[in-house]
Amino acid sequence: MSLSSKLILNIKVMISIVSFLIFIGFYALYYTSQKTYVSYDRGFELWIKKNTKPTKYIGLLLLLSAFMLLLLEKALGSGTLVFFILLMTIGSLIIILSPLKIIKPSFVIILFAVATLIEYYN
DSSP states (O other): OOHHHHHHHTOOOOHHHHHHHHHHHHHHHHHTSTTOOOOSOOHHHHHHHHOHHHHHHHHHHHHHHHHHHHHHHHOHHHHHHHHHHHHHHHHHHHHHHTTTTOOOHHHHHHHHHHHHHHHHHO
16 A cells, blocks of 8 residues: 555544535535525625536535545445435525525634534544
């Protein structure tokens, strides 16, 4: 085994990073839907509404990369289970909180920064 492959295999995947990838991927796919209505002028949501085709590819790529990271870290059975549990939980929160305009970029960054720090120092 070469040094680079040993380094790749020894990287610890943090659940908070995978959760952030799932959040961004699902959020992008949520706003590409024709049924969602953007009632406020945030650059990210407006860009998603204008460029739905590349956003779908980006969202699917983020979800697939999160799934692959979990497969590398947790193996096939438990990685798949954790991925779908995270996808259902984060997806439900996005669907419930987005119409209420609670999800703001600063809130998301602070939330995942705190989760990453707690996970790192735990």
